[in-house]
Amino acid sequence: MLRSVAVLVLDELAVFEFGVLCEVFGLDRSDDGLPVLDFRVCGLEAGKAVTTSGGVDIVPHHGLDGLAGADLVAVPATRLREYPEGALQALRDAEAAGATMLSVCSGVFVLAAAGLLSGRKVATHWHSADELRASYPDVEVDQDVLYVDDGNLITSAGTAAGIDACLHLVRRELGSAVVNGIARRMVVPPQREGGQRQFIERPVPECSADSLGPILDWLLGHLHEEHTVADLARRASMSERTFARRFAAETGTSPLRWLTRQRVLHARRLLEDTDLSVDAVATRSGFGSATLLRHHFRQVVGVAPADYRRSFQNAVV
Template identity: 50%
Template sequence: MAQVQKVAVLVQDGAEPFGLGAMCEVWAEPYHPEDDNPVFDFVVATPRPGRVAGASGFDLHVEHGLDAAADADLVIVTPKRAYLDPSPEVVEVVRAAHERGAMVFAHCTAAFVLGEAGLLDGRRCTTHWRHVDTLREQFPQAQVDENVLYVQDGTIVTGAGAAAGLDAALHVLREEFGSRVAAAAARRIVIPPHRSGGQAQFIARPVPDCDVETLGPLLTWIVEHLDEDLSVEVLARRSLMSPRTFARRFREETGTTPHSWVTAQRVQAAEEMLERTDQPVEWIATRAGFGNAATLRHHFTRARGVSPQQYRRTFTCTADDAPDATVDGVAS
């Protein structure tokens, strides 16, 4: 599929405002010279243009009908209150978009629209953790995973509820335009630049007990020292905990294991260095904490689906674009 240029967001009666707003934050921004961000041909469309009932005490006015999505490179379906009763017209537009090769992204319970269109059969997908059982019951051929923030299977992307829609949208932006563009968008929105799709939706203790110190400062330290030994034993000692207690606390606060979290940060650092520098892969592997090029290639290819060299060829910026600052705390 060609790089995304036109983005169509589909809304239905009962539209959830956060879902629409989150997509506007990522895809509807004007040009910012300081970010050099891509600007998209962005349109909001609905089955019957005009007043669209909202879900939160106010309605929307949408000027465009669904025909405005007919040539979109990316079709996004936002959630609505009565998610088990999707618009047949929206279902058909989504099916047609997939058949012509467009990318289709469903945020939260909009995954049910994709199910009605037959696009989830045999595919990995997700939705808000409260509704995963219903999604399985409605579409038994779908491979529903409740333990992820978002999933991409081919040209189909599904995201979990609420804020995970931003994570999924930034994932699509990263896949299309590279880490630098996605990170700039995240900074503008003031959210973390990358939460792995494999991170758990439901974190056992999102707010630490008041008498226990959060791991937030440690996470910041890790990102600034990716080229050091970051084993569980080392991190546990730094946190004044036993390895077992530390590993449990880490999963409770982040929804993933220390190894998975650190590896994701190292892949992201490597990603940015591949874009911003012309240093050899072996050098990047050392600075990102992988130790050698073979280990970097293994983890990078597993996480991104392409080798570091392929990624660099796709997303390298010019020397004039490369900043002099450090990359996630790793000096260049």
Template identity: 50%
Template sequence: MQTVAVVVQDGVEPFGLGSLVEVWGEPHHPDDGTPVFDFRVCAPRPGRVRGRAGFDLVVEHGLEATEDADLVCLSPKYAFLEHDEAVLDVARAAHARGAFVYAHCSGAFELAAAGLLDGRECTTHWRYTETMQRLYPRAQVRPDVLYVQDGNLITGAGSAAGIDASLHLMRQQFGARVAAATARRIVVPPHRDGGQAQFIARPVPDCDAETLGPLLTWITDNLAEDLGIEALARRNHMSPRTFARRFRDETGTTPHAWVTRQRVQAAEELLERTDHSVDWIAAEVGFGNAATLRHHFGRFRGVSPQQYRRSFTDRAS
């Protein structure tokens, strides 16, 4: 992946556009070790693109800038039920030639209007998932996730989920280490657990002196230890039941799910950076044996550890 084109239209939503620019278009520090992309912002009609946040954009490129892009992003706009047929054609053409097409937030309605989401899993901002399902009944709308990838189509939920979806694609194409470096530059977690629901109904937890932050840091540094709920509860001086409740309140997921994901992510980096056996890596990250690692790796990443390692070996050769 070398070329990224973002399509903006009148009424462009600035945070959605900004989240795409932050991951794919920001100039990088040479110490980051992350790829630099040919990044283009384009519009159906180059020139002034009217915004609704007190400023407009001046866009130099027309939609022809998408024709050779490896990733075409559809930035969200406020009037998301109005569609420009030229933009729909861009989405169809990019999909047909095998490029990645990523529609952030309300931009998913463009993919649906283009007929690309029929029979496919997708998501959009939680306020609009029912509207999407009603207007496009053949789309398989998932209201409870931050992003969905179905083949070369990616849809993201609202606002900050644009960063989550972009980091997912960055991790898939360039590996966990590059995604983590990108997240570190932006000052966000490399991966957020859970889905949209945890950011809708529940207020931000009051993380006072009893916050689990130090414990989570300790877990990531000690993945080979006993990280069962009883052991973690003892370490935090709580009963297992109280600890489990507090953990879900502060992270949006269970201790087991959170620990398992950290172990999978650690295994990814070791598969990329070392030639150690899968058995050795399984022990190092706390899975104990290769069979357990293969099970969880396949569930989270959709491929075996060996396939994952081979894909990055092939890209480096």
């Protein structure tokens, strides 16, 4: 269960990546019925300013002792590549005490320097992947994914991928209702599809003024119904070819693949939050049969629906 989060801040701190951790874990959203976490910002010394890459200083309220006893210890990106031994030892002590370790972007270099990544699979920004491999050849680097969940170690790719990793951790530890509430307040999807390779190979497409947003919102409310590309194109007042082309430009995937993905995500929420049978979940999520649900669920999530329910149904607060 996730109750406390300690963030280690070092000089040359990346402001956005630090802000992601504050936004996901540090805000009081109890007015939405969401849990409030014990959130600590920890530096080498309490009250000693930490420099950032954004031209401002951040003053942590806690020293390295603030990492002790935290359920999660997070390390945001920093431009530094050499780190104080005291900070590295505090990370080792926290990990040995049972804390889950999370890095955002180049924060993974700090965990590697502490000796916590030997033989582990990790993610980092694609731009830093070769540097990480060269500096720590005993670490397996996957530069194609948004994040890697390796149990007590979660590492994210660059910048905004930290949001994906943090929300994934919230879902894993606190359940879909909590992560959906946080994502809604942040105005981001609770889970993105694909890895960071999509951002290496092509630019992020711009949505046109006549965005497909209304169609996507409508689909999310009608996942249990049958849909064809022809039907959706007519609803959007477009030809099938134009609709498919615009859909790919705005979502990065095809209409049917997007629909299948959303149905799987809806099925996940039903498996976590309800006692509905797998057959009923299949019907409500639009798959029609448990066999079809199992097929697509395993493809997307990696496990069968029943196994997923055993792991996550009791994770909700």
